Amino acid sequence: MTLEASFGASAPPAPPPAYQVRSESRLVRAALIAVALGFLGLFLVLPLAVVLTRAFASGVSAYAAALTEPDALAAIRLTLTAAAIAVPLNLLFGLCAAWCIARFEFRGKSVLITLIDLPFSVSPVIAGMVYVLLFGLHGWLGPWLRSHDVQIIFALPGIVLATVFVTFPFVARELIPLMQEQGSDEEEAAVVLGASGWQLFLRVTLPKIKWGLLYGVLLCNARAMGEFGAVSVVSGHIRGQTNTMPLHVEILYNEYNMAAAFAVASLLAALALVTLVIKTLLEWRYADELAATRRH
Amino acid sequence: MADAAASPTGWGRTGGGGFRKPSVLPGFGITLGFTLAYLSLIVLIPLAALILGAAGLGWDGFWAAVLKPRVLASLQVSFGAALAAALINAVFGLAVAWVLVRYDFPGRRVVNAAVDLPFALPTAVAGIALTELYAPNGWIGGLLEPLGIQVAFTPLGIVVALTFVGLPFVVRTVEPVLQELEAEQEEAAAMLGAGRLATVFRVVLPAILPALLTGFALAFARGVGEYGSVIFIAGNLPMVSEIMPLLIVIQLEQYDYAGATAVATLMLAVSFALLLLINLLQHWMRARHDA
Numbered sequence: 001m002t003l004e005a006s007f008g009a010s011a012p013p014a015p016p017p018a019y020q021v022r023s024e025s026r027l028v029r030a031a032l033i034a035v036a037l038g039f040l041g042l043f044l045v046l047p048l049a050v051v052l053t054r055a056f057a058s059g060v061s062a063y064a065a066a067l068t069e070p071d072a073l074a075a076i077r078l079t080l081t082a083a084a085i086a087v088p089l090n091l092l093f094g095l096c097a098a099w100c101i102a103r104f105e106f107r108g109k110s111v112l113i114t115l116i117d118l119p120f121s122v123s124p125v126i127a128g129m130v131y132v133l134l135f136g137l138h139g140w141l142g143p144w145l146r147s148h149d150v151q152i153i154f155a156l157p158g159i160v161l162a163t164v165f166v167t168f169p170f171v172a173r174e175l176i177p178l179m180q181e182q183g184s185d186e187e188e189a190a191v192v193l194g195a196s197g198w199q200l201f202l203r204v205t206l207p208k209i210k211w212g213l214l215y216g217v218l219l220c221n222a223r224a225m226g227e228f229g230a231v232s233v234v235s236g237h238i239r240g241q242t243n244t245m246p247l248h249v250e251i252l253y254n255e256y257n258m259a260a261a262f263a264v265a266s267l268l269a270a271l272a273l274v275t276l277v278i279k280t281l282l283e284w285r286y287a288d289e290l291a292a293t294r295r296h
Numbered sequence: 297m298a299d300a301a302a303s304p305t306g307w308g309r310t311g312g313g314g315f316r317k318p319s320v321l322p323g324f325g326i327t328l329g330f331t332l333a334y335l336s337l338i339v340l341i342p343l344a345a346l347i348l349g350a351a352g353l354g355w356d357g358f359w360a361a362v363l364k365p366r367v368l369a370s371l372q373v374s375f376g377a378a379l380a381a382a383l384i385n386a387v388f389g390l391a392v393a394w395v396l397v398r399y400d401f402p403g404r405r406v407v408n409a410a411v412d413l414p415f416a417l418p419t420a421v422a423g424i425a426l427t428e429l430y431a432p433n434g435w436i437g438g439l440l441e442p443l444g445i446q447v448a449f450t451p452l453g454i455v456v457a458l459t460f461v462g463l464p465f466v467v468r469t470v471e472p473v474l475q476e477l478e479a480e481q482e483e484a485a486a487m488l489g490a491g492r493l494a495t496v497f498r499v500v501l502p503a504i505l506p507a508l509l510t511g512f513a514l515a516f517a518r519g520v521g522e523y524g525s526v527i528f529i530a531g532n533l534p535m536v537s538e539i540m541p542l543l544i545v546i547q548l549e550q551y552d553y554a555g556a557t558a559v560a561t562l563m564l565a566v567s568f569a570l571l572l573l574i575n576l577l578q579h580w581m582r583a584r585h586d587a
Contacts, residue, residue: 050429
């Protein structure tokens, strides 16, 4: 400070501060903010507002009735079951993939990373369809499965498979860059000091990646519970049996049962909002321990 | 000691000569093995089955299934709407990213967090909400009706749904690049007498162009494959407002596996081409960033 002041006396006049040349006039600024917020209001706020108002359009008791009706309860149960199987599977996969990719150097690694990302660029409808082609009644394994009395398509296994496919990369994608950045010095030290494989994972690696892991699981879960296209193809839409919550919303909506459709939709919207809040809190508090906030 | 430590999952030692660099860490074999097995079972084998199915149709069979007027019309609808939505997102997404990075206003952090809503909101919920908004008796549809503009149940509705779905992509790819842009170049341009508009168009835009294109391509790719949010608002009229993913679903419901396989393979090819393009763009982005 004093140094700058002493130089200031003889230095040429200071250029205008950066914020002046790097910014626009107040009018332009206000207009741009208005355009951006208007766009977001139109596409983010209004859809959420319409879900809430339509959900309660017929009153609170109708809202509660729509959510406690047996088919709705069955849909909620199925959605929770499918997510409870799919998310841990992808969690285990994400950990394994991140461990071998971020901790070892081997040939073909970049190809492996690209392949892990593949499900994100496949249309959800195709994600469901590939299992119909394999396990459906007219599929490759269909006749064999039927003779052994195993049902995959139009049943829980198919719904779980489709959900696993569309949420496949979430955990791995978060953990791989995070663990690559953290490096393996601490793990190597632990091994040299005699840690076993499990000790190494539980005491050294897990504490370093726990927030990133939670972040990946959170996004994975939101997508698993909300998936529509892929599950729609494999579910068969049997009311009370193979309808997940998003599919139940569709059926109610197509029956013009708007209040009930939006009541179930409001639950899913609440899930999205809770996910968003936790995600944002994680980003604010643990930005250093998340890969997603530093990538790009 | 390292060997003893590695013993519970001691496969790490057997990684084979030139295949990988040696490491003291355990667990390479078992984690790579599980990763490859899981990847193959869930993703690779099912996708290979689809492609093999398409190959089984033969060259003529494949094109006969793809070159039907209804398929070509759906191709046009899907690509046209995805392109329009990606363009809208490129323009407004850039404005949103600019405002979030450069300006301070009350609620900025909340707005920034809200941009990810389309990633979190289930597509079916977005679909029925947008349909309610833009239907002729809806909040926005009611305003547009007297002007003779109908959005819901027309191709315009598809563009609206795809704009919602693709909204975060441009914002999230442009934002970090804009943030890391050095002030010097803009200041130099201003010092050398460039007006603000010229500085933005000649200095800032070229610097963020790779990111903008990447976001555009990501939004476009997502839009081409999107299903859940579109089918409610589209009206789904064959030849007019029927998207490709819906056509696949209809073909599957009619047990037209050959037709569905051909159309799906075409879509898969397009997705992979876009994926390649996006990777090249990101490579370009990184190269520019490092330079």
